[in-house]
Amino acid sequence: MTPMISKGVSEEAYDGRRRAQWLAGEARAAGVARRDMLRLLAAAGGASVLALAAPRAEATAGTRSSAPGIVKPLPSDRFTIRGTNAETKFESLSETGHRTPASHFFVRNHTSTPRLDAKTWKLKIWGDGLRDGPREFTLSDLKRLPSVSRTAFVECAGNARSFFATQQGTPVSGTPWTLGAIGNAHWRGARLSDVLRLAGVSRHAVDVLPRGLDADYVTDDGTNLGRVRRPLPLSKAMDDVILAYEMNDAPLPPDHGYPVRILAPSWVGIASIKWLGDIEVSTTPLYSPWNTDFYRLFGEAYPDEGSAPLTRQTLKSAFELPWNASLPAARTHHLTGRSWSASGAITRVDISTDEGATWHPAHLNDKPQTSSWTRWTTTWHPKTPGPTTLLARATDTTGRTQPETTVHNAQGYLFDAVVRHVVRVV
Structure with a gap:
């Protein structure tokens, strides 16, 4: 079996090895058929990526007071609505402090915000990377663990995307964010490393795959990609990742992951999965559409199969x-x-x-x-x-x-x- 990745191994080297294992058929595409994953991966390097990366949910919809599937108010002096997403107008932050209030925090939804009950919510940890089988945790279980706090931003990987076209004359696909797909908050929760140890993570584990409880994501061509999920190398999961249940000293608002979300500091926003439902722990590298055809770099400057999956923001x-x-x-x-x-x-x-x-x-x-x-x-x-x-x-x-x-x-x-x-x- 593949040995556990140490913290001394670089993110780039590890992701490069994971990509090679995927292309060689030695990794698993969790939650989607391998034939579909190969088709999506091939499409991502060509012209058809436009249809995949800019689905109906990401069409620009102008400025209005609400958006499909978003719970909180979206006043036009604070937000620009972009399909199922809401971009913060940066000038509105001048009235805030160092932290972004939930009332001003951008929303990136692939589908819509689910309404969950914290009293019945459970987090399932499972997979062949555990020694003793699946384990479940309630919110009360997480709150009994030592808590950790961190002030950190969450930023969409596509933040500032529109400037490729408007400044550089090189149009791209996807939601045309300006600079407002970012928010900086004070987060509190349990360390993911503590939860994984309690669940009995094996020394052979290499990847963890958090998955949200929002609805399945379906592309324009009808491919059901399942719930939003994206793997993390165990080195990151055991380092600074938080299972956050508070934002700015209050319970997470619905649009920002209630009752529990992943916070992966410094990494692209897709790594900070909202509305966390389960985490697979695996002894083989894992892939999902969110690090094969999405959230990798494709183009003339990159290999045909794309770059390694995106990790750090910029x-x-x-x-x-x-x-x-x-x-x-x-x-x-x-x-x-x-x-x-x-x-x-x-x-x-x-x-x-x-x-x-x-x-x-x-x-x-x-x-x-x-x-x-x-x-x-x-x-x-x-x-x-x-x-x-x-x-x-x-x-x-x-x-x-x-x-x-x-x-x-x-x-x-x-x-x-x-x-x-x-x-x-x-």
């Missing part, structure tokens, strides 16, 4: 300012924004108010932390009326700085280039 910055905002000339404006990185803490944010001709550092308002954003402030005294472009460029503790452009991929993931924020001085 580096971004955003102004807390409406798009095409009108700002009076001959006045001092206090511009605010936020920058974040999944690989390190933010060390510097540089601002340009003249379309990149000159740059100056912004003031950082928070103690920078990995997996959590940093708010910043700068002043600007424009003199000449007319259109101009504001730029914010972040650098993190790994030494990485946002680039001018992002390498194109067909599904528009991990856009990290400096965003051109157009305003008008009046």
